[in-house]
Amino acid sequence: MTRVLITGLGPVSSIGIGAAAFESGLRAGHCGIRPIGSFDTTGFPRVLGGEVQVFDAGSILSRIEPEEWGRSSQFAAAAARLAARDAGLQWERIDPERVSVVIGTTSGEAKVTEMFAQQLVGGGFEGVDPDIARRLPADRLSSAVSAELDAHGESMTIATACSASNYALGYAYDLIVSGEADVVFSGGADSVCRWAHAGFLRLGAVAERTCSPFDRDRTGMVTAEGGSMLVLEKAELARARGAVPYAEFLGYASNCDATHMVMPNASSIADCISAAHETAGVKTGDVDYVCAHGTGTPANDVTEAQALYEAFGGDVPPVSSIKSMLGHTMGAASGFGAIASALAIARGFLPPTIGWSTPDPEMAWLDPIPNRHRQAPVRVAQNNGFAFGGNNAIVMLGAAS
Amino acid sequence: MSRPVVLTRWAVCLPGLPPGTTFEGWAPDDVPPPERAGELLGRKGLLAKEPATRLALCAVHRAFGLPERAPRRTASDLSPDTAVVISSNLGNIATVARLSTxxxxxxxxAASPLDAPNASGNVIASTVAIWFRFGGPNLTVCSGHPSGLDAVGLGHMLLLSGRARRVVVVGVEPRDATADALLTDATGEPGVAVAACVVLEPEGVGAPLHEVAPVSNTERPHVVADRGDDGRSELDTGSDGRGYGAEGVLQVAVAAAVVTDDPGVRSVTAVCGSRTEGFRSALVGSPRVTLGAA
Incomplete structure (x- = not known):
């Protein structure tokens, strides 16, 4: 069976841009959550966001012009360029037809959509700048990455909301295992915007003061943004070129609760966890770390904890939510989780859940790796991603042998 | 992807066409317009569902041959091995534009809690799963013009990798002022309201889907029937090629209908995409022709 290695990481996040900065951010428990600055929050009762405040796409991109693309496409392409450099790919030895791109997103070009709506209100459809319309489609995200890398293989955008990048990573893995690609750039991208923030607010999901996943007094999630990209490479080729992988992609599973649009189902998630373990060929005792979906909403965290308890038979490894630091980066979220998991395996540490102070009696047994990272060997990491509509996707990574 | 799978069910909904419209070798399914979807689906559960979601539900309903207003499946009827793959580029764009405005x-x-889930790009796929109780992998693809065949290819992959035992693939696009404006800007003409559904299974009675693959030696989307010694002919999918994210699924559904009903057709090749986004092709064989011989 073809094996797949993760050989490059490209995070563009509020706690660090590039693999080294992101790792430092995770280790330090840095918080990238601030009052939102990219739109006027007057009238919004909750105003925290995880924005990438220092982002200069032009300083990272090599081939595409940032001004021709929306913010989410810039995040995706910049993350891909960083991942490519991190992987040290020898482009002259790679067939570009065998390099594919699979990107996950929730809201696509959310800020461009907002500009579109603004022009619509101002002057009707006739008043919309054609350039805005051209930059709006969500498939621009994968197109931007393919253009930036000059990758000629399959280029796909998957819009499975907040688990989109785990779905994207899974498909990327299948492309390599099935022999259709040698290298796949995969992850996700999304941007903070007014309408998405308002939507989550009206669902009662947004945190009041801070994002405190798994804490008894958690009040919700924080909308956030960024680009998360990983290089998945056929192991045989990576070994041949002397690449030093972060981790091996062991497998994944996905399912759908098929019960409710906004209420997650613990039993269905537990089934997905067990399926992920089975496809990855691991037992519950092999898993040393769970990078949780951990949004910080009361409903998600207690349901996720119940599912973990059920799937692990009560013996749950340490679990942390990096959303405590980043906020919820939507379609990029499980890509960031995969990056954190790969770093945990490669560097031997467990990223923390910051802002945690009080155990929740409903999950008193849970070890959230509170507030400080922990040095520990990680053989296998489990990366959870869940979404609206009960869309669950779980990726399993392991130490590269 | 060399191993074929089988197209066991299909349906095409083009509610903008006059009732009774037929094309050479196939005919669209009879469905109400989205605002009257309750006549087919039953009214319960349709509150606040968008036109694209309603169209997709109608297409799946017709593909499975369900009677009008058939009772919904219950919680105990979950099909955990049935996956859903949706292709739609503009599915919820009107909701997002309205919410943003x-x-x-x-x-x-001003943001309605009822609208909030509809603003999520995966609302069609998850609604189909909830409505019909499909508990397998649940994906939404929005890859521009090639998106429909991307979705069919993804479904093919889910079967070959053993991640599902049955895949319900739906291509759907709504027709509204927002979608028209965007598509006219992008392509020079508005789209059509369309939903097409194909059901893929590893084996069974139906038309073999031989492969879905990128293709470069083409200039435009097309669907061509191979009639052996009688030559080749282009098929009309009823959309004038304006199905956008739904087009590839529409092409495969029409191909399946034609190869099944017309004994003279050996296979149908479908190609969708655009010059800037690339093209993909799918080869649908006749159920009467030995696999691999098409």
Whole structure:
């Protein structure tokens, strides 16, 4: 069976841009959550966001012009360029037809959509700048990455909301295992915007003061943004070129609760966890770390904890939510989780859940790796991603042998 | 992807066409327009569902041959091995534009909690799963013009990798003022309201889907029937090629209908995409022709 290695990481996040900065951010428990600055929050009762405040796409991109693309496409392409450099790919030895791109997103070009709506209100459809319309489609995200890398293989955008990048990573893995690609750039991208923030607010999901996943007094999630990209490479080729992988992609599973649009189902998630373990060929005792979906909403965290308890038979490894630091980066979220998991395996540490102070009696047994990272060997990491509509996707990574 | 799978069910919904419209070798399914979808689906559960979601539900309903207003499946009827793959580029764009506009104009309270889930790009796929109780992998693809065949290819992959035992693939696009404006800007003409559904299984009675693959030696989308010694002929999918994210699934559904009903057709090749986004092709064989011989 073809094996797949993760050989490059490209995070563009509020706690660090590039693999080294992101790792430092995770280790330090840095918080990238601030009052939102990219739109006027007057009238919004909750105003925290995880924005990438220092982002200069032009300083990272090599081939595409940032001004021709929306913010989410810039995040995706910049993350891909960083991942490519991190992987040290020898482009002259790679067939570009065998390099594919699979990107996950929730809201696509959310800020461009907002500009579109603004022009619509101002002057009707006739008043919309054609350039805005051209930059709006969500498939621009994968197109931007393919253009930036000059990758000629399959280029796909998957819009499975907040688990989109785990779905994207899974498909990327299948492309390599099935022999259709040698290298796949995969992850996700999304941007903070007014309408998405308002939507989550009206669902009662947004945190009041801070994002405190798994804490008894958690009040919700924080909308956030960024680009998360990983290089998945056929192991045989990576070994041949002397690449030093972060981790091996062991497998994944996905399912759908098929019960409710906004209420997650613990039993269905537990089934997905067990399926992920089975496809990855691991037992519950092999898993040393769970990078949780951990949004910080009361409903998600207690349901996720119940599912973990059920799937692990009560013996749950340490679990942390990096959303405590980043906020919820939507379609990029499980890509960031995969990056954190790969770093945990490669560097031997467990990223923390910051802002945690009080155990929740409903999950008193849970070890959230509170507030400080922990040095520990990680053989296998489990990366959870869940979404609206009960869309669950779980990726399993392991130490590269 | 060399191993074929089988197209066991299909349906095409083109509610903008006059009732009774037929094309050479196939005919669209009879469905009401989205605002009257309750006549087919039953009214319960359709509150606040968008046109694209309603169209997709109608297409799946017809593909499975369900009677009008058939009772919904219950919680115990879950099909955990049935996956859903949706292709739609503009599915919820009207909701997102309306939400964005109303929040900008009237503030955060203008965002309806009923609208919020509809603003999520995966609302069609998850609604289909909830409605029909499909508990397998659940994906939404929005890859521009090639998206429909991307979705069919993804479904093919889910079967070959053993991640599902049955895949329900739906291509759907709504027709509204927002979608028209965007598509006219992008392509020079508005789209059509369309939903097409194909059901893929590893084996069974139906038309073999031999492969879905990128293709470069083409200039435009097309669907061509191979009639052996009688030559080749182009098929009309009823959309004038304006199905956008739905087009590839529409092409495969029409191909399946034609190869099944017309004994003279050995296979149908479908190609969708655009010059800037690339092209993909799918080869659908006749159920009467030995696999691999098409």
């Amino acid at each position: 109303s929040v900008r104009e009237e503030g955060v309270r």
